Amino acid sequence: MHVPVAIIGAGPSGSLLAWILRQRGIESIVFENRSREYVEGRIRAGVMEQNAVDLMIRAGIGERLQKESMYQRGVEIGINNSHHFLDFEKLIGIGVTVYGQSEVTKDLLGGLANERHNVLYETPVTKIEDHHSDKVKVTYEENGVAKQLTADFVLGADGYHGASRKSVPDGGIVMHEKTYPLGWLGIMVKAPQSKPVAFFTFHDRGFALLSMRTPEIQRLYLQVANDENLNEWSDDRIWDELDTRMGTPGWELIRGEIFQKDLAPLRSFFCESQRYGNMFLVGDAAHVVPPTGAKGLNSAFADVSVLSAGLIQHYTEDDSTILDNFSDLAVARNVQTQRFSGANTAKYHIFPGTNSFDRKMQQAELEYLVTDETAQISYAKQHTGLPFAHWPEL
Numbered sequence: 001m002h003v004p005v006a007i008i009g010a011g012p013s014g015s016l017l018a019w020i021l022r023q024r025g026i027e028s029i030v031f032e033n034r035s036r037e038y039v040e041g042r043i044r045a046g047v048m049e050q051n052a053v054d055l056m057i058r059a060g061i062g063e064r065l066q067k068e069s070m071y072q073r074g075v076e077i078g079i080n081n082s083h084h085f086l087d088f089e090k091l092i093g094i095g096v097t098v099y100g101q102s103e104v105t106k107d108l109l110g111g112l113a114n115e116r117h118n119v120l121y122e123t124p125v126t127k128i129e130d131h132h133s134d135k136v137k138v139t140y141e142e143n144g145v146a147k148q149l150t151a152d153f154v155l156g157a158d159g160y161h162g163a164s165r166k167s168v169p170d171g172g173i174v175m176h177e178k179t180y181p182l183g184w185l186g187i188m189v190k191a192p193q194s195k196p197v198a199f200f201t202f203h204d205r206g207f208a209l210l211s212m213r214t215p216e217i218q219r220l221y222l223q224v225a226n227d228e229n230l231n232e233w234s235d236d237r238i239w240d241e242l243d244t245r246m247g248t249p250g251w252e253l254i255r256g257e258i259f260q261k262d263l264a265p266l267r268s269f270f271c272e273s274q275r276y277g278n279m280f281l282v283g284d285a286a287h288v289v290p291p292t293g294a295k296g297l298n299s300a301f302a303d304v305s306v307l308s309a310g311l312i313q314h315y316t317e318d319d320s321t322i323l324d325n326f327s328d329l330a331v332a333r334n335v336q337t338q339r340f341s342g343a344n345t346a347k348y349h350i351f352p353g354t355n356s357f358d359r360k361m362q363q364a365e366l367e368y369l370v371t372d373e374t375a376q377i378s379y380a381k382q383h384t385g386l387p388f389a390h391w392p393e394l
């Protein structure tokens, strides 16, 4: 069998690519390692940049997003228990949107299922070969049986641990990686909102973050060691530590039922090229950021916007200009996103070896940010998201 486009992975990147291409009549097949329920239930990102929201709306899959998401006009920053509001909307005219990744994937996979799109769940891709030919070979495992097809293009949207990037021979793509010697203890909580916007805190005991998923579900994080034992963190201990790092007179962190606890390692990683022959890499397959900047899902959608624009131009106008520039455009934006996410991580966390001088400089940087309007405008532009280089014709 030969298909125009084979998409590996039905996470946010792969499902949005399949959806957009489908709207323009470009045939694709999607391979997904896991079940649909598993992908839809995966709790990860929660903050969408305006461009990511607009892409879903333009692609005709943003109806529920428009109804159920929460708009936030800025963020709050805590510096050793004093709270400061950065009003992005006042500074640059836009804020951010809260809509969980699980809702994004439910909308996209639901949309694809309604249109009977070919998404093969529990069907991992095991091998990709002949990247430089116009018949890239994809080997996959369906019900335990190895099968093969060929494609004009393979889109590697299979996350950090996927098969697509691993199929590139050593040295084929230059990669850069940094693992942080700390982690985030995350909780999901049934409770009303304690603040109208996300709250990032710098504190002598470490970073903490209050964010939201819905008006009734909150997501909170504490900086901990990357080998922290979650069993040592009772619910009371977590709440007490959050109060210590976030509390301020006259404001109360509203407690509630903790229904999930997890430990997330922090990693920065990116590829210097997002193309190898006729295979393109998008989203976490090509880059991972620490969640401090809330950029993972948004960077994935920026890649999808340019790649889908390129594929539509290629198939409908017989013009490969955008496709040929995809990798350079995607990497240029993703390097800036790495810089922002890394710098935001460096502002708040206590790293092994951080001394009192370093901490004073971190604090001074945040104090500069919360008092200087020019610094705030620059921060707001980056936090709300850099432009997408191309948009698909829809």
Ligand SMILES: Cc1cc2nc3c(=O)[nH]c(=O)nc-3n(C[C@H](O)[C@H](O)[C@H](O)COP(=O)(O)OP(=O)(O)OC[C@H]3O[C@@H](n4cnc5c(N)ncnc54)[C@H](O)[C@@H]3O)c2cc1C
Pocket: 008, 009, 010, 011, 012, 013, 014, 031, 032, 033, 034, 039, 043, 044, 045, 046, 047, 101, 123, 124, 125, 126, 157, 158, 159, 160, 161, 162, 163, 164, 264, 282, 283, 284, 285, 291, 293, 294, 295, 296, 297, 298, 300
């Ligand atoms: C624990 C965690 C917390 C996060 N929190 C945030 C956050 O708060 N904010 C934020 O912006 N970002 C966050 N992120 C990042 C964000 O979730 C990712 O950037 C986003 O999921 C990227 O989407 P993707 O489709 O590129 O990759 P993924 O979501 O990883 O999807 C890849 C898909 O490919 C499938 N797959 C893998 N291998 C194969 C194979 N061989 N064959 C077929 N299918 C395969 C996987 O099952 C998966 O469904 C978090 C990530 C993690 C891991």
